[in-house]
Amino acid sequence: SPPQEFPRSDPTEPRSPPQELPPSDPTEPRSPPQELPPSGSAEPRSPPQELPPSDPTEPRSPPRELPPSDPTEPRSPPRELPPSDPTEPRSPPQELPPSDPTEPRSPPRELPPGRQLRVLLTPLPEAAWPRAQKRLPSPRGPASKRPCPEAESGPRAAPGSAAGPSSDARGQDGLWDADSDGSDGGDAVPDGDSHLSAYERKRLKNITENAKFFAALKLHESAARLNQLTTKRRSRITKRAKPKKVEDEPARRRSMRLLRVQPTDLPLVETLAQPAAEEYPQVPAGPLPMVPEDEAESSEWTEALLGTWMRISELNTDHADRGTPDIKRYQESLSSMVLSEGNVRKVVKARVCSMAIHPSQSTILVAAGDKLGHVGLWNVSSRSEEGAHTFTPHSFHVSCMHFSPCNPAHLLSLSNDTLRCADVTRAVFDEICRSEEDFSCFDFLEENACTAIVSCWDGAVAVVDRRTPGVSPELSADIGFRRTRTVHVHPLNKHYFLAAGLVDVCVFDVRYLKAKGNKPLSSLKGHTKSVASAYFSPGTGSRVVTVCADDKLRVYDTTSLSSSVTLLSSIRHNNNTGRWLTRFRAIWDPKQEHCFLVGSMAQPRQIQVFQDTGTLLHSFCSEDYLTSVCSINVVHPSQNILVGGNSSGRLHVFK
Template identity: 40%
Template structure:
């Protein structure tokens, strides 16, 4: 049976009368819900939204490739290059230049003590050194341990990062030179002249990549710069003479004769030039293209000076300077084994039968030459200096044929001496006076002393 129909309220009859309790409860729920919805005013908001004008969306035509339309692409023009007045250019200073220290009053004369020290009687040359008697390793290490550093053996010699440094051969006093990032050359001896014993000159405009005192004429300091100039600071003349020059990009040089009159010069473009200082002008005698990239270092054999070692990218080639051609010169021999760029290569200073190489692959190699075949001894060494430090390069001790010096990235900061076999002989360190990386290092040619140059222009000296 179906559910009986329920009677709705008659007109005039009270609402809900005759409804069941369930229906009355349902009606009450509906009433409460309507009251709640009315309180939210939803219907008013919906009506207001309907009264707002509709936003008209702009119809953008679809993009079509110019290639599909068989049309030429639009040619865009680049903005104009900056005018020359807006670009700061470094211009090489004309030469010869007077030796006027930039850290002294204008018109100041060079100190007499400086002139006397630079002109000191020359020390034995490479041939004379090679005939001397070397110390055994026990005596040698004993001398190294006696070398110390003190407060007066640290000085700011140049204003910026040191790229090169060298000892003057004088033996009575320590005289040093350093070249920095912006072409300045500082001379320091600890004397009472200049600025705390420093004479600062400005012969170049870009990094001074190589410095060397003439062994035949101690009063002459040759300096090479990335700005393309090679100059000779002649203390007796009081001037920086022009020796050789190109537009830019000189990298390295070495003396090609015992009288230091002839040079071999390498540049950033893979060329080496033979330069004779006795020839008038600043040009080369001959120019030879060796490597399409860069010549990073050249080194002349100390006894047979016709042989030149050249660091070319990842290998070292040994050439006979008498047989060099304009292009495609054939090396006498080649040293291979490094996997990255070689930063330096040097013949050993006495006999020249060893070649020392430093490389960005974190290896220092000492190669023994026997009829121009190489037998390698290798030592791993952290060479990752980054962009703010000069590259580390191992250098020979000119007084000891089989020992070398190199800076270090290790802490506490230090400089290390190794035997050619890779054995560590001594560590130079001092917590009070040495707290930075000494990238550029050198041994004194006759005295028991070493120097190290850092990125702030300071030289540190250890001596007995």
């Protein structure tokens, strides 16, 4: 702006003393400099007023011409301004409109002689400079314009110096032209965003360039074209025609309850759906011919097997000398028994649930029953491939098998619904007893094997007499068990039998059995979970061994059958066989009164022999041929022969 002319001061006019100004507030906007009126020589001069800091971006005006001062005129001393607080915020500098350089300037006006204008400029400290505040970027101006740059990096320009290009490089809208030579490469920002840092300006630049890059790829157009192509392809797919229903297909029954229809309102469907074919058909009642499962009629190999069974049964099987050897000799005999490759054979198709061994001393004949109702016969001494044959006398799993003690030509087998006797002399499977209740185990009440005690899964027991015509039991008695797994008759006192249930093991007297209200003679306590088996010792019946699901083998002293029986030993043993293995059954060795055998889950697979005191005497194992768990075992009554059966129907003979 052009310099202003002030009237000349009268040197004779007295000057006023200097006035003290209040401390200025840095946050309060400052008023522009005021024009001083002409003063007389006697009038005191006012102190110079502080002018606001100049905008570094505003073009500077030319210096003003001041008149020469009168040396004779007394001058007022300069006033000291209070120091400014650097912590107080300062108001941002106000932008002045750019001046037009083409506009003619007015000539400077001359001041009257003796008058002089003094301006005191005080620079601000660096801590009081205005600080940048973050703001969200907003689109301003057309796409071809870029915001004006502001130098943030490097030292700041001093107040009053020019910062940035001149206003000539700006457009009409206050933005920098992106195509101008003074462009900073896209880092410029609008004037309103001049407070942004270099990092934020770089970030805005990257966002803009990425947006342009993705716009150049035309992803939306490509996605639209792909969507059109997939839509056209789907329209060409044709659905497969549904097959026509067979006309002679029987009508399918529908639930009246789901249809909410009363049974009286809807007539019964005359043609019902045929029942699904069962994998194993039900075995008919009555006698069955002794014909192998895979053969329509008896073959030469079957005739040879049945002939061998008949021949060895006619021989005298009674052995008067059954002396019990001492433990040392017995242990030596166990060590001499080995398993060879020829003594391993798959006899039945499924998991072995029961076994029996013929008492003959000349020939080893083993019978095994599986969970599908098959009965397999294996002549171990034949050494031929056709030495084993499988029969199907039952519809369900065969849970118990015994050769008749008085006539080994009879093999009795028990399933869920029937008790049958395989008579090799007539080559038939006779039906002895049939019931709607599920059978679980049986044992002979007499030496002639005419009567037997049969246990049921629901807890009851039944007495069966083979001499009575018909297939119904003679007596059914409730002994108070919820489930009965095994029954075993005392070897000397045949009227006593041992029953094992869930957690109950008791001794009953068959002479006092009645339909309900039966009380046990003795109870074997201490079991906390279900009991799998309980058997008397073979010679005197003075010991009872039990297998419990609480991983314990218990031996009781039953010399005197009183109300409570003494526990002799408790052996820790893993009895957790799971659902795919038959539960363990500890059996006594007929040749040794105080030793029993049981399967094992230990590795390598083995069959263990324990003494009634809990001592482990021997373990039958073979790393080459015994590779599975033998849950069911049987011992020859007079020879050192042990047979173990696994869950795949395979038998292992140690001899």
